[in-house]
Amino acid sequence: MAAYRLTVRAAQVSRARRAVVAVGLGAALLAGSAACGGGSSGEDASSDAGTDITVSHGYTDAEADALKTQADKWNTENPTMKVNLLFNGGNDSALQKTVAGFTAGNYPDVAYEYGSSAAQLARQPKLVDLTDKVKASGFNWDDFYPSERQASTVNGKVVGIPALVDDLSLVYNKKLFAAAGVPEPTNDWTWEQFRDAAKKLSNPSTKTYGWAYVNDGSEDTVWRYLAMLWQAGGEMLSGDNTKPAFDSPAGLAALQQLHDMAVTDKSVYLDTGNGNYSNLFNSGKIAMLWTGPWDLSSINDDVQYGVTYLPGYNGNHETISGPDLYMLFDHSKAGVNTAVKFVSWLTSAPVHLDFAIATGDLPLRKSETTLPGYQTFLSKYPAEKVFVANLDNVKHVRPNLASYAEVSTAVGQMVQSVLLGQAEPAAALKTGSQAVASVLAGS
Known part of the structure; x- marks a missing residue:
């Protein structure tokens, strides 16, 4: 490969x-x-x-x-x-x-x-x-x-x-896993296994990270969170798209996982949206990506990599498609x-x-x-x-509504605040939900 x-x-x-x-x-x-x-x-x-x-x-x-x-x-x-x-x-x-x-x-x-x-x-x-x-x-x-x-x-x-x-899958560097003595990911991986592996694959002193997350507040920030929200049994909006629905136990579980990996474990490289995660993956500084087939062309020929499903929550490995x-x-x-x-x-x-x-x-x-x-x-x-x-x-798609761009912006800012350690997950959920409610009320 x-x-x-x-x-x-x-x-x-x-x-x-x-x-x-x-x-x-x-x-x-x-x-x-x-x-x-x-x-x-x-x-x-x-x-x-x-x-x-x-x-x-x-x-x-x-x-x-x-x-x-x-x-x-x-x-x-x-x-x-x-x-x-x-x-x-x-x-x-x-x-x-x-x-x-x-x-x-x-x-x-x-x-x-x-x-x-x-x-x-x-x-x-x-x-x-x-x-x-x-x-x-x-x-x-x-x-x-x-x-x-x-x-x-x-x-x-x-x-x-x-x-x-397309869809999001987990792409990983085989050499980094072997060097760290960490078993390679499988299609049955759990959130806990993913978090544990990312922590073992990270080394702050060498600026090596287990995972990369695009954290510019854009849709790139949102749709990785959405996959986790859906895996945990949550929804972004109500069935009629009139109210936010992510301020829920599922929404909290997904944000808590991101907080624990980025803030507590410091195992996540937070990309600012410039795509630098691709260069870092090639140079052996990032072990895992959640990405789609569009990124495969940027992986160097000398990088041995594998692809699996996203890690799952209670056996649910749902992904997202665009x-x-x-x-x-x-x-x-x-x-x-x-x-x-x-x-x-x-x-x-x-x-x-x-x-x-x-x-x-x-x-x-x-x-x-x-x-x-x-x-x-x-x-x-x-x-x-x-x-x-x-x-x-893929069991869900993003809501088909005219104001989705504004909804995405509000959710992206919510996720970004948690990954940066600026807000606790529960508080961020309430703020994000209020912002989305305001968007939907005016649409």
Whole structure:
């Protein structure tokens, strides 16, 4: 596994951080553009035929090349329904670019969007409701992982088709474990075993740490906490997303674990959001990371590492995922027809598996793992096997609500205060809960 190299995302930052970076600005833009919109469903309404469409995306490097290859193949086979790819400058700006397009009247037919943007864009009158379309014969909606389907659904309406899925797993340095005489992690590890190992793997005098935690207060800070909250049986918000629910025994257990490791044991390197944890992992200064497949490309070839599930609470090893979506917008009946057919084809099991083999992205559909080409995927990206299996440990998704960015900020500040030793867990929970209640009351 030491020689394993992921070929993409060399400069990609954590998906957790990127997944909400656009939401706040997008909400403001969206409010001013909801009544605007180019095109009309009345155009070409008498025809079920396809027409050329524009697909906006932020892919670069291997992913951009793979998408172009697939678009070229589609265009060759479907000359009356051609796809024109439009680079939007990067997926971080996808929401702003799409919303600006509504104002200017040049919005795309299909846009790659972060899942956290779904609730914002669900307000757009030009959004194509896919609820009935995913039920069509042959679409196999249930073949997508549950987390992807949840992230694609807002208020019971399917607003997008899954474009990418990932999850958090534990990545560890085998050499450091061997040197410390600590048994390597397993998929059955508990919080207690994790804490004990991190403490044994830490040495303040050499500035060596058992674990790293991004503690800039961003979504990177939040979503590791959320995995722990859910493992302990807690929820971020109430079922109707109107009240905070994390000021609970589960919320306290998760914050207490973080406090005990960072403040009491001093076994956690607190990254400020600059991604330095990756360099420290490579240099043998950090033994364990909770990260996703996007970080594997930054691990040096000479680092022997392994991957397991996250340590669990009472046998629950739940993780968190950040699915992204293809969202479709209505210019005409013919345009919607082409968009639905193209995205259905693009995300079909054999076509997406080709994309995964070319890029290292995880399979979107469960059936991809049963196709012969999946063994090619695993031989090319052996460390991905655990990440794929870990998708079955995703039971929740982040709340689909327009004010999620503000909710995340409040929770991120809460977790940050505990990790820095500025607040005790119980007090931080109350402060954080009050802040989130205030956000939800004003949304």
